[in-house]
Amino acid sequence: MEYKYLNNIKYPDDLRQLPVEALPDVCSELRDDIVKELSVNPGHLASSLGVTELTVALHYVYNTPEDRIVWDVGHQAYGHKLLTGRREVFYTNRKLNGLHPFPCPQESVYDTFTCGHASNSISAALGMAVANNRNNRHVVAVIGDGSMSGGLAFEGLNNASSSPNDLLIILNDNNMSIDRSVGGMKQYLLALNTNESYNRWRNNVAQWMNNHGLMDDNRKKTVIRLGNALKAALSSQQNIFEGMNIRYFGPVDGHNVKELVRVLRHLKDMKGPKLLHIHTIKGKGYEPAEKAATIWHAPGKFDPKTGERIKEDASNKPPKYQDVFGDTLVELALQNDKIVGVTPAMPTGCSMNKLMELMPARTFDVGIAEGHAVTFSGGMAKEGLMPFCNIYSAFAQRAYDNIIHDVAIERLNMVLCFDRAGIVGEDGATHHGAFDMAALRPVPNLTICAPMNEHELRKMMYTAQLPDQGPVVIRYPRGRGVLVNWNCPLEKIPVGKGRKLTDGKDVAILSIGHIGNNVTTAIERLKTEMPDVSIAHYDMRYLKPIDEDILAEVGRNFKYVITIEDGVRSGGLGSAVLEYFADNGYAPRVTRLGMPTESFVEHGTVAELQHLAGMDADAVVCTVKEFYGRGE
Numbered sequence: 001m002e003y004k005y006l007n008n009i010k011y012p013d014d015l016r017q018l019p020v021e022a023l024p025d026v027c028s029e030l031r032d033d034i035v036k037e038l039s040v041n042p043g044h045l046a047s048s049l050g051v052t053e054l055t056v057a058l059h060y061v062y063n064t065p066e067d068r069i070v071w072d073v074g075h076q077a078y079g080h081k082l083l084t085g086r087r088e089v090f091y092t093n094r095k096l097n098g099l100h101p102f103p104c105p106q107e108s109v110y111d112t113f114t115c116g117h118a119s120n121s122i123s124a125a126l127g128m129a130v131a132n133n134r135n136n137r138h139v140v141a142v143i144g145d146g147s148m149s150g151g152l153a154f155e156g157l158n159n160a161s162s163s164p165n166d167l168l169i170i171l172n173d174n175n176m177s178i179d180r181s182v183g184g185m186k187q188y189l190l191a192l193n194t195n196e197s198y199n200r201w202r203n204n205v206a207q208w209m210n211n212h213g214l215m216d217d218n219r220k221k222t223v224i225r226l227g228n229a230l231k232a233a234l235s236s237q238q239n240i241f242e243g244m245n246i247r248y249f250g251p252v253d254g255h256n257v258k259e260l261v262r263v264l265r266h267l268k269d270m271k272g273p274k275l276l277h278i279h280t281i282k283g284k285g286y287e288p289a290e291k292a293a294t295i296w297h298a299p300g301k302f303d304p305k306t307g308e309r310i311k312e313d314a315s316n317k318p319p320k321y322q323d324v325f326g327d328t329l330v331e332l333a334l335q336n337d338k339i340v341g342v343t344p345a346m347p348t349g350c351s352m353n354k355l356m357e358l359m360p361a362r363t364f365d366v367g368i369a370e371g372h373a374v375t376f377s378g379g380m381a382k383e384g385l386m387p388f389c390n391i392y393s394a395f396a397q398r399a400y401d402n403i404i405h406d407v408a409i410e411r412l413n414m415v416l417c418f419d420r421a422g423i424v425g426e427d428g429a430t431h432h433g434a435f436d437m438a439a440l441r442p443v444p445n446l447t448i449c450a451p452m453n454e455h456e457l458r459k460m461m462y463t464a465q466l467p468d469q470g471p472v473v474i475r476y477p478r479g480r481g482v483l484v485n486w487n488c489p490l491e492k493i494p495v496g497k498g499r500k501l502t503d504g505k506d507v508a509i510l511s512i513g514h515i516g517n518n519v520t521t522a523i524e525r526l527k528t529e530m531p532d533v534s535i536a537h538y539d540m541r542y543l544k545p546i547d548e549d550i551l552a553e554v555g556r557n558f559k560y561v562i563t564i565e566d567g568v569r570s571g572g573l574g575s576a577v578l579e580y581f582a583d584n585g586y587a588p589r590v591t592r593l594g595m596p597t598e599s600f601v602e603h604g605t606v607a608e609l610q611h612l613a614g615m616d617a618d619a620v621v622c623t624v625k626e627f628y629g630r631g632e
């Protein structure tokens, strides 16, 4: 496609010079550019395509960056990035030292708030709107219907209705989360289709009054109030937003850019909190994405012409941990009829869709609601069911108190599986599962473990659902394991016991989880690079209860100790080992490898980031060499 406009739009100011008639073409070009770029440099596609018109209309009507647009999650903001001075470097998106995967205030003044975790936009934008009451800055939050299912969004709405503010919330309703949207809010929004003739009527009245010079601010308010009352009478139910004192407008076709511009201009200077409900199609304008929005949420590389996705050859590769989880859960659920599955909006992402297909009545997608997922599981556990609640580690941060207050205190029997634990790669700082071990280790009654391979995961899952285990956290990383033959008998493993994988007498390396495979690689290298040094490797398996027999053995027999974990190096395994040594009078030299706590790990490939953070096989080799004064 030849671009008539896009090449001349570096910043929104350039966009704002164009006549409104040019905007449909700008949208086509922007869409084309997003598809072209993402076909070679993968990222979040379908959501960005769906908000193309909204993005153009917002930057056209509002005086960005003076006016604030707060994106929710930010996975839909590629159009925004391309229009705000980043088109030339967009090829670096999600790469090491390149553009951030989500809007990021450190990257651009157009990015107003940290994005990545869902449902925070209303609260953040409300804070900005309240702070900006004194200067005439407009603040707009853009939130999807999926993200609107999150509790935080409701807290924001609740507050928005009572604090004086002029916030505009745009609800981008495509009836999709990553998977299909679920729950009461989705049902509600579907039903909230106030009939079009009513919308037309209200517009005509307003237009007529305007044309006849009868519309001032007060009258506008009266028309709106009258209109809303009429709308409530016409629709079968009360409007939840209006019930909260937030004026509701819509639904509006979110793919009609000129209409969006008209509506936004109309709302821009209106006082008080208001919500504009737009309907969009996820993946709009790119047929394959429109047809299968879940797959095209983040499709990987693809041929933009044919829509064929370029998949890696997975034959003879170990499976992804998430699939081992999904298959094992099904296997366990067939044996144990108390088992149920709970996921906060990630059935495909964590492979719980396998259980969902087979046993829909025993699988619960609760929406983007991590805290609720945990407490809901707690409720089921209390009544004797055995929930497997699967949450991405970084999103589980939202559920910290639920884990402590609603599960741990009563020592409820349930399993929390933390997928994407550790460095996740291109999704960056907001998505790394960095903190779960450090945050949860001090919590009484919890068992916390991490498998080094697929067999270990299966055994940990089996062991965790046996009677009276209390709450068990199993954390495992994004991506593939190490065993092509991943299947194995489901057997109990001793809780709180580690494994000695390699015997040695000079250096002891203690690892937890999949990162232990980096140690295996390092030890192989050291056999040739330092044949005179013998190294013991312990896979600790359990962070809590930790294997004190191993710690005593190591404290007694080794001068040098390395700990390594795929999480922050303060508070987790390394700290546990140091605490034990200090408490028991052992003083070997200990080096802790893991993610830093002085700065957030950014985005890049897992290998690049592990290298930078000093957690790869190289780092283990270097540490051993340093012990012996042979470092470079």
Ligand SMILES: Cc1ncc(C[n+]2csc(CCOP(=O)(O)OP(=O)(O)O)c2C)c(N)n1
Pocket (backbone or CB within 6 Å): 047, 050, 073, 075, 076, 116, 117, 118, 119, 143, 144, 145, 146, 147, 148, 172, 174, 176, 177, 178, 282, 345, 346, 368, 369, 370, 395, 398
């Ligand atoms: C707290 C949290 N939980 C889960 C996710 C994973 N996630 C990213 S986008 C998304 C769906 C968002 O749906 P919606 O807001 O409707 O936006 P759409 O993609 O449909 O445009 C989910 C579940 C997240 N980013 N944050």
